[in-house]
Amino acid sequence: MSRGSLLLRMELRSNPEMLCVVRNALGQLAATLGFSEPECNAVVLAVDEALTNIIRHAYLGDVERPIQASFRRIHVPWEGQGRDALEIVLEDRGVTVNPKKMCGRALEDVRPGGLGLHFIRESMNTVEFSRRKGRNQLRLVKILHLHGPQKGS
Amino acid sequence: MQIAARHLDKITIFDISGDIDLATSPELRKALLREFRELRMPRVVLNLGAVRYIDSSGVASLVEGLKASRDVGSRFILFGLNRTVQEVLQLSKLVKIFEIYENEEQSVAP
Numbered sequence: 001m002s003r004g005s006l007l008l009r010m011e012l013r014s015n016p017e018m019l020c021v022v023r024n025a026l027g028q029l030a031a032t033l034g035f036s037e038p039e040c041n042a043v044v045l046a047v048d049e050a051l052t053n054i055i056r057h058a059y060l061g062d063v064e065r066p067i068q069a070s071f072r073r074i075h076v077p078w079e080g081q082g083r084d085a086l087e088i089v090l091e092d093r094g095v096t097v098n099p100k101k102m103c104g105r106a107l108e109d110v111r112p113g114g115l116g117l118h119f120i121r122e123s124m125n126t127v128e129f130s131r132r133k134g135r136n137q138l139r140l141v142k143i144l145h146l147h148g149p150q151k152g153s
Numbered sequence: 154m155q156i157a158a159r160h161l162d163k164i165t166i167f168d169i170s171g172d173i174d175l176a177t178s179p180e181l182r183k184a185l186l187r188e189f190r191e192l193r194m195p196r197v198v199l200n201l202g203a204v205r206y207i208d209s210s211g212v213a214s215l216v217e218g219l220k221a222s223r224d225v226g227s228r229f230i231l232f233g234l235n236r237t238v239q240e241v242l243q244l245s246k247l248v249k250i251f252e253i254y255e256n257e258e259q260s261v262a263p
Contacts, residue, residue, distance in 0.1 A: 016176035023172075023206065041237055045244075048208050052175045115209035115245050122244055 004074030004087060007033075014055045014092070015063040022069070023048055029071060033086060034144060042123035043086065043142050049116040050090055050138050058094025058136055067092050078125070078143055085125070088140040097129065097136055154204075156184055164196045164261050170203035173211030181211070185218035185229075195227050198260045202233030212245050219251060228252065232260045 008029055012018045023044050030040040051067065059065040068091040076085050121127055126141035154177035157168040165188050173181060188194045197218070201207075215231070222229035232254045234242070242248040254260045 016174065019174050019176060020172055038240070041240065044206075045208065045241065048174065052208065052210060055175065115212055119209055119241075119244060 004072040006070065006072050007086075008069075008071040010069040012067050012069070013063060014059045014065040014067055016052075016055060019048055019051055022051060026071070030086065030142075033073065035086070035142070039142065043088075046120045046123035046140055046142075047088060047090070049119045050140065053097075053116050054090065054092045054094060054136070054138075057097060058092045060095070065092065065094065074141070076141065076143070078146075083146070084144040086142045086144065088142075090138045090140075092136050093134060094136060096131055154180065156180065158184075161261055163194065164198060165192075165194045166198045166200060166257070166261070168200045168203070172206040173204060173214070174206065174208045175210045178208075178210040178214040182214040182217055185214065186221050189218070189221040189225050189227055189229075193225055193227070196230065196261075197222065197227065198230045198232065198257070200233050200257065201231055201238055202235070204235070204238055207238050207241050209245070212241065212247065215251065216247065230254060230260045232256055 008025070010022065010025070012022065026047055027040050027044050030043045031037075035043065047069075051069075054067055055061065055063075068089075070089045072087045072089075074085050074087045075082050077083075078085070120140070123142075124140045125143045125146070126139065128139040130137045130139075154169065154171040154173055157170075159166040159168065167184065169181070171177070185197065188197045199215075199218075219229050230252045233256070234253065239248070242251070
């Protein structure tokens with residue numbers, strides 16, 4: 001798999017007030033790449049939920065810790081053919097994420113919380129967690145034009 | 154996010170605008186719990202027509218409001234959901250647990 005071309009890199013603090021800034025930038029980026037409006041909304045939701053998880057679980061609410069986000073256009077094998085895609089990698093230096101906390105919860109269980117990971121998995125084509133050199137890394141991939149090219153793209 | 158409260162007889166109507174996310178959902182949660190637990194309002198209606206975005210923390214606040222309403226025997230109603238908010242609620246599979254109407258007239262009807 002090619003590393004692809006870097007589209008955007010962000011370094012931000014783990015402050016919830018930064019979430020709307022990332023959402024606005026990412027929404028524009030996804031639209032520019034040719035994702036449909038529902039796909040743009042899905043990508044924005046996934047990244048917002050991932051950043052929320054970092055702030056709440058990796059940094060335990062500390063608003064001054066660093067988060068790195070990189071966005072690349074990549075080419076990946078998907079269902080027997082090569083496809084263009086948006087790859088998003090989020091890195092933090094927080095505590096190791098407890099795998100049990102990353103399981104989400106049963107949706108029939110009506111209670112607050114536990115929905116974020118479900119939203120991420122439903123919104124993206126690939127979701128991969130790893131821990132390297134003291135950093136948590138989350139890799140998200142959204143395939144471009146999975147349901148055919150959009151008008152005007 | 155901004156919250157503006159109106160009162161119609163024994164109904165509180167919250168007009169919500171902007172984004173409901175990790176930064177803003179605590180304010181919504183606090184407002185809802187106050188209406189149900191402290192003021193014991195028999196009906197609280199959320200106008201979500203001007204909400205641009207909601208995430209899981211926002212949905213969690215709505216679920217907490219719903220639970221508080223059930224605890225005190227009140228009604229908790231949502232209306233004016235745009236496509237983005239509807240999509241997130243449907244994704245949560247929790248859309249069926251809420252009492253949802255299209256407009257304010259239906260939401261405040263006896």
